[in-house]
Amino acid sequence: MAFRNENYVKTLELGQAIKRRREELGLSLRDVADVTGVSASTLSRIENGTGKPDADNIARLTGWLDMPMDRIMNKQSSSSNEVEPVIYYPHEATPEIVEAHLRADKNLSPETANALSELFRVAYKQFSGTAKKRK
Amino acid sequence: MAFRNENYVKTLELGQAIKRRREELGLSLRDVADVTGVSASTLSRIENGTGKPDADNIARLTGWLDMPMDRIMNKQSSSSNEVEPVIYYPHEATPEIVEAHLRADKNLSPETANALSELFRVAYKQFSGTAKKRK
DNA sequence: ACTAACTATCCCATCCATGAAACAGTGTAC
DNA sequence: GTACACTGTTTCATGGATGGGATAGTTAGT
Numbered sequence: 001m002a003f004r005n006e007n008y009v010k011t012l013e014l015g016q017a018i019k020r021r022r023e024e025l026g027l028s029l030r031d032v033a034d035v036t037g038v039s040a041s042t043l044s045r046i047e048n049g050t051g052k053p054d055a056d057n058i059a060r061l062t063g064w065l066d067m068p069m070d071r072i073m074n075k076q077s078s079s080s081n082e083v084e085p086v087i088y089y090p091h092e093a094t095p096e097i098v099e100a101h102l103r104a105d106k107n108l109s110p111e112t113a114n115a116l117s118e119l120f121r122v123a124y125k126q127f128s129g130t131a132k133k134r135k
Numbered sequence: 136m137a138f139r140n141e142n143y144v145k146t147l148e149l150g151q152a153i154k155r156r157r158e159e160l161g162l163s164l165r166d167v168a169d170v171t172g173v174s175a176s177t178l179s180r181i182e183n184g185t186g187k188p189d190a191d192n193i194a195r196l197t198g199w200l201d202m203p204m205d206r207i208m209n210k211q212s213s214s215s216n217e218v219e220p221v222i223y224y225p226h227e228a229t230p231e232i233v234e235a236h237l238r239a240d241k242n243l244s245p246e247t248a249n250a251l252s253e254l255f256r257v258a259y260k261q262f263s264g265t266a267k268k269r270k
Numbered sequence: 271a272c273t274a275a276c277t278a279t280c281c282c283a284t285c286c287a288t289g290a291a292a293c294a295g296t297g298t299a300c
Numbered sequence: 301g302t303a304c305a306c307t308g309t310t311t312c313a314t315g316g317a318t319g320g321g322a323t324a325g326t327t328a329g330t
Contacts, residue, residue, distance in 0.1 A: 009190040028307060039289045044309060054287060054317090055144040055190045059208045069204040073194045163277065174319045179279060186317060189287090 009058070012049040014072045018061055019047040036060045144193070147184040149207045153196055154182040171195045 022032050029040040029047075038046075038057045046053050046061070053061070062069050157167050164175040164182075173181075173192050181188050181196070188196070197204050 009194055029309095030307085033289095041290080041309080041311095042288060045287085048309090051287060052190060055187060055193055055208075057288085058190055059143055062208075069208060073198075073204060164279095165277085176279080176281095176319060176321090177317075180317085183279085189317060192318090 008073070009052060010072045011046070011052050014053070014058065014061065015047045015049050017065055017067065017072075018043070021065055022047075032064070036064045143208070144187055145207045146181070146187050149188070149193065149196060150182045150184050152200055152202065152207075153178070156200055157182075167199070171199045 018032070022029070029043045032038070033040040033043055036043075038053075038060050042053065042057060045051055046057070058069065058072070062072070153167070157164070164178050167173070168175040168178055171178075172195050173188075177188065177192060180186055181192070193204065193207070197207065
């Protein structure tokens with residue numbers, strides 16, 4: 001029987017999540033690399049599921065995704081209490097995400113991008129109290 | 136200046152937690168090694184804070200501890216309001232300045248610039264009381 | 271005394287994740 | 301056309317995490 005520990009990192013899911021988010025924002029690998037501190041080459045490998053990223057890079061990327069780390073870990077807790085599956089909502093248009101998208105738009109001047117970001121930020125702040133859902 | 140990402144693994148806290156739990160249970164390193172699948176030598180290094188364990192071992196150990204991984208990660212989520220923007224534009228986003236920038240943007244048609252200026256002007260007037268500036 | 275069975279730590283060869291740079295492909299401007 | 305600035309991928313040398321085995325230390329039994 002030895003031991004049977006099925007805990008491991010679901011690298012592919014992380015890579016898919018990164019790629020999805022990155023393409024949604026219209027960012028290049030190097031854009032994400034600059035923001036997260038993970039090199040573009042490593043990012044490419046992660047998105048394609050080659051190898052396993054180290055803990056620091058996983059922390060950086062899940063931090064960028066605003067995603068709980070356990071979402072990409074296959075964890076078997078020792079005390080057998082069922083952990084409620086984390087449902088991940090990747091599409092909330094926060095001001096930061098909108099801002100990243102705007103800044104990445106090569107057709108917008110930095111000033112325009114900043115203005116639009118500011119606009120969205122103001123509107124978001126106004127409505128976020130009433131439009132809150134998530135559950 | 137390019138980026139400031141403070142996400143990393145708090146290895147020492149993990150090691151301390153492991154050691155505490157292990158000694159509470161009166162287990163040896165090899166006992167824990169057999170149960171978790173992490174070798175005794177690696178376990179010793181982790182408890183002593185030498186080096187950084189890889190993601191799989193972190194998953195195994197946090198799984199054994201029944202501890203959420205994020206507890207040992209210093210995560211800075213992208214939607215946190217304290218996150219410093221990648222590029223910082225210090226100017227005040229008043230309607231006049233926004234309009235000037237929009238008109239100066241050669242990638243925008245005059246009509247689009249007008250529309251966006253007007254939109255921002257209305258929003259600014261409406262929300263300027265509640266809008267908070269980045270700092 | 272001497273084993274024998276433990277313990278944790280150290281040594282070391284192997285493996286592999288990493289990032290910089292080179293690469294090949296795609297537009298885009300001039 | 302010819303550069304130029306992008307894109308994602310791949311090559312490559314290096315650093316470091318790993319686990320098996322060696323080591324030193326401790327305890328218990330004989």
